[in-house]
Amino acid sequence: MAETEPEVEVNGEAEVEGEAEDDSQEQDKKQKKQTRHDGGAADLERVTDYAEEKEISAANISSAVEQFGNQRSKENKLRAARENELQKVQVKKEDIELIMNELLVSKAHAEKVLREQSGDVVAALEAIISN
Structure with missing residues (x-):
């Protein structure tokens, strides 16, 4: 018995299944082409x-x-x-020297912190220690 390819109906016409595969391959090619176009x-x-x-x-x-x-x-x-x-802000030299000797900081740093603390020696000592 000879094998025949089954018929598939497309758009109202009977086609052999092999021809349907050709159409699907063409559609795949068109989709790939469209994809390349979209990529561009x-x-x-x-x-x-x-x-x-x-x-x-x-x-x-x-x-x-x-x-x-x-x-x-x-x-x-x-x-x-x-x-x-x-x-x-007025600061005393004795206060600057006290801070310098007690905390071993530079004169400029001791004077700056003392001025920032409005001349308050205790607050200046605390500020230097906390940093």
Whole structure:
């Protein structure tokens, strides 16, 4: 008995199963081609996104640098004002020497902490110890 391929009906017409397989292979090829096309579109999208980010970042960088500079100048002004305020605080040489001898710190550090604590020796000693 000779084997015949079963018939499959497609679009109202009877086709042999082997021909149906050929159609499915063609559809697979079309899908692969479409997938490659979609991949190309995705690549193009990435390139345009990169170009847009580059444009945006160039504009943002200049404003960020400006903001950073403004923030730094504000901090410097505040620091200078604080230093001027601390210079107005009167401290005794004996108190500075006491802190230097007891805690073995530099004269500048002892004087700074003593000024920050408004000349209070005990508070200055505690501040140095706690740091």
